[in-house]
Amino acid sequence: MSTTNGLIGKSVKRVEDNRFITGKGNYTDDIILPGQTYAAFVRTPYAHAKIGSIDTAAALAMPGVVAIYTGADVAAINGVPCGWQVNFKNGDTMKEPKHPLLAVGKVRYTGEAVAIVIAGTREQACDAAEAVQVEYEELPVVVNAAEAVKPGAPQVHDEAPNNMCYDWELGNPKAEVDQAMATAAHVTMLEFVNQRMIPNAIEPRSYNASYDAANGRYTLYTSTQNPHLIRLLMSAFVLGIPEHKVRVVGPDVGGGFGSKIFHYTEEALLTWASHKINRPVKWTADRRESFLTDAHGRDHITKAEMGFDKEGKAVALRVKTFANLGAYLSTFSTCVPTYLHGTLLQGLYTTPKINVDVTAVFTNTTPVDAYRGAGRPEATYLLERLMDLAAHEMGIDPAALRFKNFIPPFDGVNQPGYQTQVALQYDSGNYEGVLKKGLEMLGYEDFRKRQKEAAQNGKLLGVGFSTYIEACGIAPSAVVGALGARAGLYEVGQVRVQPTGKVSVFTGTHSHGQGHETTFAQVVADKLGIAFEDVEVIHGDSDSVAFGMGTCGSRSIAVGGSAIMKSVEKIIEKGKKIAAHKLEANAEDLEFAGGRFTVKGTNKSVSFADVALTAYVPHVYPKDLEPGLDFSSFYDPANFTYPFGCHIAVVEVDKETGTLALRRFIAVDDVGNVINPMIVEGQIHGGVVQGVGQALFEGAEYDENGQLTNGTYMDYCMPRADNLPMIETAGQVTPCPHNPLGVKGAGEAGTIGSTPAVVNAVIDALWSGGHIVKDLRMPITSEKVWRAMQTA
Amino acid sequence: MQIHVKVNGVEYKHDVEPRLLLVHYLRDVLRLTGTHIGCETSICGACTVHVNGKAAKSCTLFAVQADNCEITTIEGLAQNGELHPLQTSFKEMHGLQCGFCTPGVIMTAADYLKQNPHPTEEEIRTALEGNFCRCTGYQNIVKSVQLAAEKMSESKPVTKEKKEEVVV
Numbered sequence A: 001m002s003t004t005n006g007l008i009g010k011s012v013k014r015v016e017d018n019r020f021i022t023g024k025g026n027y028t029d030d031i032i033l034p035g036q037t038y039a040a041f042v043r044t045p046y047a048h049a050k051i052g053s054i055d056t057a058a059a060l061a062m063p064g065v066v067a068i069y070t071g072a073d074v075a076a077i078n079g080v081p082c083g084w085q086v087n088f089k090n091g092d093t094m095k096e097p098k099h100p101l102l103a104v105g106k107v108r109y110t111g112e113a114v115a116i117v118i119a120g121t122r123e124q125a126c127d128a129a130e131a132v133q134v135e136y137e138e139l140p141v142v143v144n145a146a147e148a149v150k151p152g153a154p155q156v157h158d159e160a161p162n163n164m165c166y167d168w169e170l171g172n173p174k175a176e177v178d179q180a181m182a183t184a185a186h187v188t189m190l191e192f193v194n195q196r197m198i199p200n201a202i203e204p205r206s207y208n209a210s211y212d213a214a215n216g217r218y219t220l221y222t223s224t225q226n227p228h229l230i231r232l233l234m235s236a237f238v239l240g241i242p243e244h245k246v247r248v249v250g251p252d253v254g255g256g257f258g259s260k261i262f263h264y265t266e267e268a269l270l271t272w273a274s275h276k277i278n279r280p281v282k283w284t285a286d287r288r289e290s291f292l293t294d295a296h297g298r299d300h301i302t303k304a305e306m307g308f309d310k311e312g313k314a315v316a317l318r319v320k321t322f323a324n325l326g327a328y329l330s331t332f333s334t335c336v337p338t339y340l341h342g343t344l345l346q347g348l349y350t351t352p353k354i355n356v357d358v359t360a361v362f363t364n365t366t367p368v369d370a371y372r373g374a375g376r377p378e379a380t381y382l383l384e385r386l387m388d389l390a391a392h393e394m395g396i397d398p399a400a401l402r403f404k405n406f407i408p409p410f411d412g413v414n415q416p417g418y419q420t421q422v423a424l425q426y427d428s429g430n431y432e433g434v435l436k437k438g439l440e441m442l443g444y445e446d447f448r449k450r451q452k453e454a455a456q457n458g459k460l461l462g463v464g465f466s467t468y469i470e471a472c473g474i475a476p477s478a479v480v481g482a483l484g485a486r487a488g489l490y491e492v493g494q495v496r497v498q499p500t501g502k503v504s505v506f507t508g509t510h511s512h513g514q515g516h517e518t519t520f521a522q523v524v525a526d527k528l529g530i531a532f533e534d535v536e537v538i539h540g541d542s543d544s545v546a547f548g549m550g551t552c553g554s555r556s557i558a559v560g561g562s563a564i565m566k567s568v569e570k571i572i573e574k575g576k577k578i579a580a581h582k583l584e585a586n587a588e589d590l591e592f593a594g595g596r597f598t599v600k601g602t603n604k605s606v607s608f609a610d611v612a613l614t615a616y617v618p619h620v621y622p623k624d625l626e627p628g629l630d631f632s633s634f635y636d637p638a639n640f641t642y643p644f645g646c647h648i649a650v651v652e653v654d655k656e657t658g659t660l661a662l663r664r665f666i667a668v669d670d671v672g673n674v675i676n677p678m679i680v681e682g683q684i685h686g687g688v689v690q691g692v693g694q695a696l697f698e699g700a701e702y703d704e705n706g707q708l709t710n711g712t713y714m715d716y717c718m719p720r721a722d723n724l725p726m727i728e729t730a731g732q733v734t735p736c737p738h739n740p741l742g743v744k745g746a747g748e749a750g751t752i753g754s755t756p757a758v759v760n761a762v763i764d765a766l767w768s769g770g771h772i773v774k775d776l777r778m779p780i781t782s783e784k785v786w787r788a789m790q791t792a
Numbered sequence B: 001m002q003i004h005v006k007v008n009g010v011e012y013k014h015d016v017e018p019r020l021l022l023v024h025y026l027r028d029v030l031r032l033t034g035t036h037i038g039c040e041t042s043i044c045g046a047c048t049v050h051v052n053g054k055a056a057k058s059c060t061l062f063a064v065q066a067d068n069c070e071i072t073t074i075e076g077l078a079q080n081g082e083l084h085p086l087q088t089s090f091k092e093m094h095g096l097q098c099g100f101c102t103p104g105v106i107m108t109a110a111d112y113l114k115q116n117p118h119p120t121e122e123e124i125r126t127a128l129e130g131n132f133c134r135c136t137g138y139q140n141i142v143k144s145v146q147l148a149a150e151k152m153s154e155s156k157p158v159t160k161e162k163k164e165e166v167v168v
């Protein structure tokens, strides 16, 4: 990757920090509009119930109340749509019950909104919401996906018999896989739950919608990861309002982790209501509402079997998963357990026969959708748990078992990409490399010695491995279109050179912590050979950015960065023509380097700023060229990108008490070329801790009545500063062969790789103490470890 | 009820509802929106400010409880146009990503470093256990606080022995 002034690859400090460290960020809830009103929701305390009468009279009479709307008022409005169609095995379309803006007739999960109350202040709205009387008739409840498909289970939607949204399979025909499995010398079988996670961005969801009657324009400020997508879904599919009259702004957003990708009912409802009452309406979730209504993540019940020959080579993988989608389909819910999970089950291994079978199910729980990693953590967890367990069962070293099964290195240029059994073609990889590096950092041989010594001192040490791959850079539109995506997933990048040579960059991706304002500015400043300070990156406002698909699936640099690169190339090409005219040379004889256009082999040159000025003050200008220096490009990737890596966890268990502590965490990640190492490392840190959180601390708990019993920060254990070690990171670089920057993306790697490493380490510790335990249910607490030691 | 407070050095008198939370007073009445709300239950720490010099979670204080108090928010941490060493350190060590938890974390750390100017890594981690960050995994937050502690002890007037050392 050529760099013209060394900015690419440098840990440039972030420009966005200046506002955040001084309290000058501008998040949605910070915005108060003239005539502002505030909304509060009446939400069902029951998970499944018929709605009887709703009495709003007393509430409407309360001070400050402006309006109250119930399901009846919005029944004629479409529900929020699902963005990805998955078909049943028999070809039938998935079941797609309406996801209404307010419940009509029935409520289907605890926290579902029944009415919206709008008042002059937040407190007035909350008071009045409490005064709304709703009659409920409770219905039987189902929360578990495997139970929900059984005959006689309570039905969430009449139109989805047995609560099935779809069944689906991928890979080699089942019979072939069964046959290969039958030849295996050893089969490792694991039944496990990949528990439901609650994303918990620290900024709660927040929306502020307004309507300008004079111009017929709507504006929605929203804590979103993809403003244009929200605008498109809301205007075209839900409200039927003219898209060009809708402005959606995602200002500063306090973390997303997937949960702010989706188009939520409250966004559309507030926008609709702001027109009805002709005043701006704001709502910000409190934390309890966040727990109940932000789309959750994961929630798979899986049985997985991996067969090996005598030498330990994998011969077959067979997977059956029940995926819980919750009560309604959230925007990308349907693709998560299928095209983001099943397609990753090749892992890093040469397994020749793979079949994955997924049943996606409605239950009386909060909708489930993408949560950092989305499907890929579930796939990685499945494979990497199997690998470590198989190693233990077969008495083979877990690292050695992986070396035996790795796909050999390929760069995607001189060697072709690797075609998997599950529909993907990996771009480039050197899988042995990351494991070797990880083992070195760990001091593996020495570790096994220390493990033996520890056992004599009342401690069990365990090491767990995870060598993962993910599909990022979402996504090649034709490929995902063929797989059921209802949108293309290209990106838009505009580069506007101002007359003075300063540059504004507009990207359709959205930064909510990732630091795009810095990373993208580095790329542009480097490629144009200008100062970093001379570039500003603008994102998040549908009125200034042409279009975009936002930020999800670690796509921003790989897809958004590539779109910007295309525009940079166009700028340089046009710049050459202008420079050629100025220098009385041929454009073909010009080269651009270090911010100057030079006639090859001469010292005749002109600066970038000069060319920019000429483009806007075209007194001496080529006849056949338009003035101006401003290009916009759409980039549709040729393939996904495939970052990979090796994560290693070391845990210590007290033999007497079961007290479990994570002692070391090593992350070797290959995310292709790196623009800003500091930012990439920060992404890995945060991702790893979220993955460790799943392994050791977090998980939604529903009781049999569909009550989320740990939906507060008192009960849901978030990772804190004091229960983590320093993460040891290292990189390897295998460039992506199919995008101009050679980048793969780093946003989700940490979360995808880390969870199984930690769980494997606990299992290894237990085996080292003679406790033959195959699985412990996440989150693994010290108590669970202690109990396992008493029985196994 | 009438309250009289001094916020970031400026005195204010306001008539407020008794149930108005301090954080809402700061954000909605004074429009100091650098103080955030992440949980309104005293756990996440996003709302941390200083009340009479001590870190406090403003989501579980009523504005009326702050009557006659001096309050400092993230907007008032810089002195005479100079950023607090914690602010510069967070930028230098990449101690923030989305920035939402950041004001609260910095305010907690600022109070803590007054009590313990030379903390160990473990002490910093314990001091910050009341501040959630979902983005950074805390690692660079810890490093930012370590760096700030170093900077702050350097800027302290050099002690006599130190001075002599320097001369020698």
Ligand code: FES
Residues within 6 Å of the ligand: B036, B037, B038, B039, B040, B041, B042, B043, B044, B045, B046, B047, B048, B057, B058, B059, B060
């Ligand atoms: S908002 Fe005050 S502690 Fe969370």
Ligand code: FES
Residues within 6 Å of the ligand: A202, A254, A255, A513, B095, B096, B097, B098, B099, B100, B101, B102, B132, B133, B134, B135, B136
């Ligand atoms: S930086 Fe996002 S929550 Fe801490």
